Amino acid sequence: xxxxxxxxxxxxxxxxxxxxxxxxxxxxxxxxxxxxxxxxxxxxxxxxxxxxxxxxxxxxxxxxxxxxxxxxxxxxxxxxxxxxxxxxxxxxxxxxxxxxxxxxxxxxxxxxxxxxxxxxxxxxxxxxxxxxxxxxxxxxxxxxxxxxxxxxxxxxxxxxxxxxxxxxxxxxxxxxxxxxxxxxxxxxxxxxxxxxxxxxxxxxxxxxxxxxxxxxxxxxxxxxxxxxxxxxxxxxxxxxxxxxxxxxxxxxxxxxxxxxxxxxxxxxxxxxxxxxxxxxxxxxxxxxxxxxxxxxxxxxx
Amino acid sequence: xxxxxxxxxxxxxxxxxxxxxxxxxxxxxxxxxxxxxxxxxxxxxxxxxxxxxxxxxxxxxxxxxxxxxxxxxxxxxxxxxxxxxxxxxxxxxxxxxxxxxxxxxxxxxxxxxxxxxxxxxxxxxxxxxxxxxxxxxxxxxxxxxxxxxxxxxxxxxxxxxxxxxxxxxxxxxxxxxxxxxxxxxxxxxxxxxxxxxxxxxxxxxxxxxxxxxxxxxxxxxxxxxxxxxxxxxxxxxxxxxxxxxxxxxxxxxxxxxxxxxxxxxxxxxxxxxxxxxxxxxxxxxxxxxxxxxxxxxxxxxxxxxxxxxxxxxxxxxxxxxxxxxxxxxxxxxxxxxxxxxxxxxxxxxxxxxxxxxxxxxxxxxxxxxxxxxxxxxxxxxxxxxxxxxxxxxxxxxxxxxxxxxxxxxxxxxxxxxxxxxxxxxxxxxxxxxxxxxxxxxxxxxxxxxxxxxxxxxxxxxx
Numbered sequence: 174x175x176x177x178x179x180x181x182x183x184x185x186x187x188x189x190x191x192x193x194x195x196x197x198x199x200x201x202x203x204x205x206x207x208x209x210x211x212x213x214x215x216x217x218x219x220x221x222x223x224x225x226x227x228x229x230x231x232x233x234x235x236x237x238x239x240x241x242x243x244x245x246x247x248x249x250x251x252x253x254x255x256x257x258x259x260x261x262x263x264x265x266x267x268x269x270x271x272x273x274x275x276x277x278x279x280x281x282x283x284x285x286x287x288x289x290x291x292x293x294x295x296x297x298x299x300x301x302x303x304x305x306x307x308x309x310x311x312x313x314x315x316x317x318x319x320x321x322x323x324x325x326x327x328x329x330x331x332x333x334x335x336x337x338x339x340x341x342x343x344x345x346x347x348x349x350x351x352x353x354x355x356x357x358x359x360x361x362x363x364x365x366x367x368x369x370x371x372x373x374x375x376x377x378x379x380x381x382x383x384x385x386x387x388x389x390x391x392x393x394x395x396x397x398x399x400x401x402x403x404x405x406x407x408x409x410x411x412x413x414x415x416x417x418x419x420x421x422x423x424x425x426x427x428x429x430x431x432x433x434x435x436x437x438x439x440x441x442x443x444x445x446x447x448x449x450x451x452x453x454x455x456x457x458x459x460x461x462x463x464x465x466x467x468x469x470x471x472x473x474x
Numbered sequence: 475x476x477x478x479x480x481x482x483x484x485x486x487x488x489x490x491x492x493x494x495x496x497x498x499x500x501x502x503x504x505x506x507x508x509x510x511x512x513x514x515x516x517x518x519x520x521x522x523x524x525x526x527x528x529x530x531x532x533x534x535x536x537x538x539x540x541x542x543x544x545x546x547x548x549x550x551x552x553x554x555x556x557x558x559x560x561x562x563x564x565x566x567x568x569x570x571x572x573x574x575x576x577x578x579x580x581x582x583x584x585x586x587x588x589x590x591x592x593x594x595x596x597x598x599x600x601x602x603x604x605x606x607x608x609x610x611x612x613x614x615x616x617x618x619x620x621x622x623x624x625x626x627x628x629x630x631x632x633x634x635x636x637x638x639x640x641x642x643x644x645x646x647x648x649x650x651x652x653x654x655x656x657x658x659x660x661x662x663x664x665x666x667x668x669x670x671x672x673x674x675x676x677x678x679x680x681x682x683x684x685x686x687x688x689x690x691x692x693x694x695x696x697x698x699x700x701x702x703x704x705x706x707x708x709x710x711x712x713x714x715x716x717x718x719x720x721x722x723x724x725x726x727x728x729x730x731x732x733x734x735x736x737x738x739x740x741x742x743x744x745x746x747x748x749x750x751x752x753x754x755x756x757x758x759x760x761x762x763x764x765x766x767x768x769x770x771x772x773x774x775x776x777x778x779x780x781x782x783x784x785x786x787x788x789x790x791x792x793x794x795x796x797x798x799x800x801x802x803x804x805x806x807x808x809x810x811x812x813x814x815x816x817x818x819x820x821x822x823x824x825x826x827x828x829x830x831x832x833x834x835x836x837x838x839x840x841x842x843x844x845x846x847x848x849x850x851x852x853x854x855x856x857x858x859x860x861x862x863x864x865x866x867x868x869x870x871x872x873x874x875x876x877x878x879x880x881x882x883x884x885x886x887x888x889x890x891x892x893x894x895x896x897x898x899x900x901x902x903x904x905x906x907x908x909x910x911x912x913x914x915x916x917x918x919x920x921x922x923x924x925x926x927x928x929x930x931x932x933x934x935x936x
Contacts, residue, residue, distance in 0.1 A: 198728045205723060209738045212800065215753045216741060218763070238756050240766035282642060285635040293632045301636070308643070310916040311651050314861060314888055315908040318895050319650030322657065326576035328546070342646035345639030372624075373631035402746040405863055409896060422748045426868075429752060439756065446749040457744035458737060468805070469812025 222443035236437035251444035264424040272400035278341035279396035287351030391467035508603040515603020558582025575672035658905035706859040717806020751868035782873030787883035
């Protein structure tokens, strides 16, 4: 594309054109900076509140929302409260447990179904594609409510295992992006291996999987971060009665809205959010490349 | 499409029955016995494992049907079919507990599912035995257990790959979905628990929706539906065009540190929404820094409630749409960035040769290309917005509320059905609204996708 610029520049790039370019770039920077401020304003505010240590006249730590954006005092008080006076450490481990197993099961299910749908021809393949499309149109939200009815009628709510199953058991329906990935792998690769006597399983494990790093990472990333972000499935399945059996999302929400009388723990909430956000955002940003590849592939298809 | 397919389906079913009959007539004595005792044809030919599996399944199914084992004093087996029709008729007394209607409904559906699976297994048992007949007739050997296992890694590898995932779908997606659909036809609500047994009521729950002011659901359904559409429409298009704008801005020639800008905006995707949205809710609160800032700058005379306590619905609705931009724009921005990198270069080459200016190439090539490529995304994000739960629930909880009504001014169908189900225990109406939402989203998706080119190609190449 740089080449064409040169072609244009021979006749079109006069001085006024360059100034015009400069002005439009300056405008673009101004807009970007303004938008970045809007995007970062609430996020920075959470971090600031996590480290906010301000005392009221009677010497108690202020935990509510206050009007000054920039704190007058900094410290680790909120984190101390978070780790000693709340169930946050348990919630964190619960979420880690749920997300690890959800991630393993979902990734295996998704990749298996996607590969079979993409590369193996068998009699009921089209039937399954239809079935998955129609069932996929029922928002997951609704089957979740039904799972809630079922667990409730069997007196089985409040179980981390139930949450893992709800998160991952439907993974065999969300295979489209991974299928798109496998579709691009040339059939000749598989055919030549089959001619050499490889079984279908050997083709999958020895040839396809080593090539599939991007899609494995994309699928695993989404299913691992899912339980950290998911608020509603966890809230419905786990309820709020047993405080030791919550995930971070439900626990922290409950901290803020569960007990309306005592809302003096907003800063502790922010400390909790910071503890959740730092690892998740780091993971997400370091895998950014794969995420963007997956998302873009999904839209263009 | 469906008109053409229908005869095929019936033909297939008819053919299935015919084959089933033919196998019995033509099969050996072993196959004939297999029609009565499953796995006999396999056991007689030395396929001990396969035969035993069939036999155990048959014995298990018959025992389940006859003995009717109970869980939480609700029976399986043939009694479950009867219970599915009555949904329980024992209101209980001092000595006996009331029938658990929901469990009866669940077990009824489960038993139907189990019966279908059993029938499928039964048919495959006859097939397997007949297959052995044919092999022996041709003078070949029947496969042994080791060979059967090997098949699962090769010619039947798809079964190995699909079955675990399908079991998950059957139990955690299909069964709950059927169960939920059935609940919509019962009177299972906050009044029907314990001794007030649940019963089938036909379509009367659906009638409530269209029956105007007869009940709260009737009065609220269409206003909530209307707002859901307004929300989905504005949210989709505002996110879409502003996201494209941002994507183009970041990818503009001469803009440096593209990765940095992109990363800043991706933060709202990487951060859990319960964190970001709750923070936004608090930051906009009466005492929060935004109100303080606006008052200090003289824009507002006194602090204003923007969200769940807002004075009127327009403030709250406008604010959720505005905040939704903050969440939604980065997604479109990412799509646009990806597409901008993939625009076929020859398009530009041709245009430059023809002497097009940069502005012209943008408006005649780049922009139409983006629109063309992202149409499927536009549809899926419209459907996604109809069922977008987090934003409304975390920002306003559906409020501001009108006294006496369970649906608030910003409630979408999904948040409303959540409240009806989880908070109010109006399970049947929650299920009705679920089904209505499904019908809406499914018809939108099917109409648009069946017209879009990508879908047709996908269908053709299969």
